[in-house]
Every structure is written in structure tokens, then in C-alpha cells.
Amino acid sequence: MKRILVCTAQVPFARGGAELLAEGLVNALRQAGHEADLVALPFTRTPHRELLNSALAWRMLDLSHVEDQPVDQVICTKFPSYAVAHPKKVVWLVHQHRQLYDWRGTNWSDWGSQPDDDQLARTLMRLDQQALAEAKRRFSISKIVSQRLQRFNDLASTPLYPPSIYSGRLRQGRYEPYILSISRLDQAKRLDLLLHALSYTEQPVKAIIGGRGPAMAELQALAKQLELEQRVEFRGWMDDQTLIDLYADARAVFYAPIDEDFGFATIEALEAAKPVLTAQDSGTVLEFIHDGLTGFVAPAEPRAMAARLDALWQSPTLAAQLGSKGPAMVANIRWEHVVKQLVLA
Structure with a gap:
């Protein structure tokens, strides 16, 4: 039995996959007989000096x-928790601050808009380099996160997929007439793409959108503008059983973020035997979703998405066929394996 602290950064009033991962890891460590607890420090992106x-x-x-x-031992997850110093530090990297790396110079980053940004960026990247290099072991949550770490920091890491906190409870139900979306509602998750796609479908495709986030009001306004009020339901936060039931009976799951680090919605959909509609630039989602096999991979364009939505809406049989391979794909993503990898001898 070891005394282990899991370290994560917490954006106040926000809750997403990284928070679920950290909590799930603490619970898994405890179930494995370790004394484990969570250490979370508040984190804010602006002003950049923060x-x-x-x-x-x-x-x-x-x-x-x-x-x-x-x-x-400590196990560190998202930026900047891995800056903590400990003689037995293991990093399970959720992500670095992507606005400094692969998103810099794109619409997804505002670095360069504030005084001293360049100097701050260099300082933070040096700290990243030192803090990550000193870890006894480095893991990441996906192949794409490992690739970024190798590209920008020349540091190797081992991909280690995190299980969903609902793992073992998700089930295959019916293929009812609704498309499910579960995610944090922010710009990078591209729920606007789903709404615009719905405006182009030939069939009266309906969607249930679960989750909260800074883009909720904007998305609700867009749904109204596109006259989708009767076809789109914003559920916000839902309890675990409601979420599990919605996965069980969905026709399919929409999850098409931009270059996603991981995305629990993908493996949750697969465990529930649901096909996933995603985009060609959705990152780690593409490690699981293969076009015509476990879902549809389409250009991130509303009309292309609309055509796939129509196909799924018209044929529950097609949805069931595409979803049938999902449970086997994620059967080995289990907390027992994660704990075995992360805990030092």
C-alpha cells in the first residue's frame, strides 16, 4: 500500500473530462488498496501572467x-500540475497548455494579444521542459498527446487510455430516434457544427445535447436562429443514471471536436454499442472511429454531416451494425491496468 497524491488543475466553476479522470484515478487507487487523495489548485487562463x-x-x-x-508518489495530470516537485513524480499527461504549442497562431489561441506574451511563453515552455523531463515515468492519455510531447519537447511518453467513470455500467439498449451529444459546451467541441448540420438534414433528425459550458447561451441562440427549437433539447447537467440511459438508447453519438486530446464521449458511446459521427480533424477520436466501421468520419462541414445524420436517422439497423463492434474495442480500457502502470514499484 502506498500513499499517493493525484495532482490536477481546476478551473473554478468548470467540470469536464480532466476532472472526471482525476477523480476516477483517485477512486481506482483506493480500490487497489492505496491511500490516495486529490490535490487541485485553481487555474485561470487570463490574464496570461496568471x-x-x-x-x-x-x-x-x-x-x-x-x-x-x-x-x-505523486501522479500529475494536466498543465500546470506537473510542475510540482517530488522525488517520485509520475506524469499522466492530459495536455499541456495547447495555446502555447500547436494552437498558437490559430483561432484557438490568443497568445500574442497581451504585453510580454512572448517572454511569458518562453518562460512557461522552459518550465514545461524541466518539469516534464524530471518525471520518473511519463504517460499520456492518447497517441496524439504523446506525439505532441515528442514534437515540441523531444520527450517520449507511453499512451495510456483512461477509462470512463461509467465503465462497466454502460449498456446497449434500443436505437431510439435521437442523436446524443455529451461534452463541455465550448468552442473547441464544435456543437455549432451539429446545429448547422441539423438545419440541412432532409429528415427531422432530433438531438439531445448534454453538458454545460461557456458556449451554452450562444448555442441556444443559434438553435433558435436556425428554427431548431423543436428538434434540439439542451439538457445541461445530468445525473449518472440519466446519462447512462441516454447512451443506451441513442441512435448515435455526435462528437466532432477540433483535434481532441481524448474525449470520453467516444469510448462511452462505443461501450454502449453506439456509432459515433465525427470529423476528419477530430484528433484522438479517429484512433477509435473508422468510417463505415464504427461510425462515420466526415469533413467538418454542415452538409457532409447532415448526409450522415440522415443515413443514421433512416436506418436503426445501420446504426446497430456500426455500433456492434464498439464494446470489444474498449473492453481492455480498465482502471486496473491504469493503476498497474502508474504506480511505481
């Missing part, structure tokens, strides 16, 4: 002992 303050706060923490008792 990122450095957040990283330095982690760096200044002494987690080698708590209440005069030694901490055997």
Missing part, C-alpha cells in the same frame, strides 16, 4: 510529506 503564477504555485508546493507523514 498561468505563470499557477505554475509557480505548483512548483513551490512541498508534497513530499503531509502532516509529517511521507507521500510515496
Whole structure:
């Protein structure tokens, strides 16, 4: 039995996949017989200097002992939690601050808009390099995250897929007439693409959108503008059983973010034997979803998405056929394996 702390950064009032991953890991460590707890420090993206303050706060923490008792190991997840210093630090990288790396210079990053951005970026990237290099072991949540770490930092890491907190509870039900979307509602998840696609379908395709986030009001306004109020239902936060039931009976799941790090919606849909409609640039989703085999992979364009939505809407049999391979694909993504990999001997 070891005393282990899981470290993560928490955006106040926000809850998404990274938070679920950290909580799931703590629970899995406890079930494996370890004494585990979560350490979360607040994190904000603006002004940009706050990122450095957040990283330095982690760096200044002494987690080698708590209440005069030694901490055997820390497991760090998202930026900048891995800046913490510990003699037995393992990183399970959710993501770095992508606005500094692959998103810089795109619409997804505002770096360069504030004074001293260039100097701050160099400082943060140096800190990243040092903090990640000193880890005893490095894992990532997907192949694409490992590829980015190798590309930008020349550091190797082992992909280790995280299970859903609903793993083992998801089930195949019916293929009822609704498309399900479960995600944080922000720009990068591209729920606007789903809404625009619905406006082009020939069939009266209906969608249930679950989740909360900064884009909710904007998406609701867009649905009204496109006259989709009778076809789109925004559910917001849902309890676990409601979510599991919605997965079970959905016709299909829409999940088409931009260059996603992982995306729990993908493996949750597969475990529930549901096909996934995604985009050609959706990142890790494409490690699981293959066009015509486990779902549809379409250009990130409304009319292309609309055609696939129509096909799924017209044929529950097609949806069931595409979804049938899903459970076997994710059967080995289990917490027991994750814990075995992450805990140092």
C-alpha cells in the first residue's frame, strides 16, 4: 500500500473530462488498496501572467510529506500540475497548455494579444521542459498527446487510455430516434457544427445535447436562429443514471471536436454499442472511429454531416451494425491496468 497524491488543475466553476479522470484515478487507487487523495489548485487562463503564477504555485508546493507523514508518489495530470516537485513524480499527461504549442497562431489561441506574451511563453515552455523531463515515468492519455510531447519537447511518453467513470455500467439498449451529444459546451467541441448540420438534414433528425459550458447561451441562440427549437433539447447537467440511459438508447453519438486530446464521449458511446459521427480533424477520436466501421468520419462541414445524420436517422439497423463492434474495442480500457502502470514499484 502506498500513499499517493493525484495532482490536477481546476478551473473554478468548470467540470469536464480532466476532472472526471482525476477523480476516477483517485477512486481506482483506493480500490487497489492505496491511500490516495486529490490535490487541485485553481487555474485561470487570463490574464496570461496568471498561468505563470499557477505554475509557480505548483512548483513551490512541498508534497513530499503531509502532516509529517511521507507521500510515496505523486501522479500529475494536466498543465500546470506537473510542475510540482517530488522525488517520485509520475506524469499522466492530459495536455499541456495547447495555446502555447500547436494552437498558437490559430483561432484557438490568443497568445500574442497581451504585453510580454512572448517572454511569458518562453518562460512557461522552459518550465514545461524541466518539469516534464524530471518525471520518473511519463504517460499520456492518447497517441496524439504523446506525439505532441515528442514534437515540441523531444520527450517520449507511453499512451495510456483512461477509462470512463461509467465503465462497466454502460449498456446497449434500443436505437431510439435521437442523436446524443455529451461534452463541455465550448468552442473547441464544435456543437455549432451539429446545429448547422441539423438545419440541412432532409429528415427531422432530433438531438439531445448534454453538458454545460461557456458556449451554452450562444448555442441556444443559434438553435433558435436556425428554427431548431423543436428538434434540439439542451439538457445541461445530468445525473449518472440519466446519462447512462441516454447512451443506451441513442441512435448515435455526435462528437466532432477540433483535434481532441481524448474525449470520453467516444469510448462511452462505443461501450454502449453506439456509432459515433465525427470529423476528419477530430484528433484522438479517429484512433477509435473508422468510417463505415464504427461510425462515420466526415469533413467538418454542415452538409457532409447532415448526409450522415440522415443515413443514421433512416436506418436503426445501420446504426446497430456500426455500433456492434464498439464494446470489444474498449473492453481492455480498465482502471486496473491504469493503476498497474502508474504506480511505481
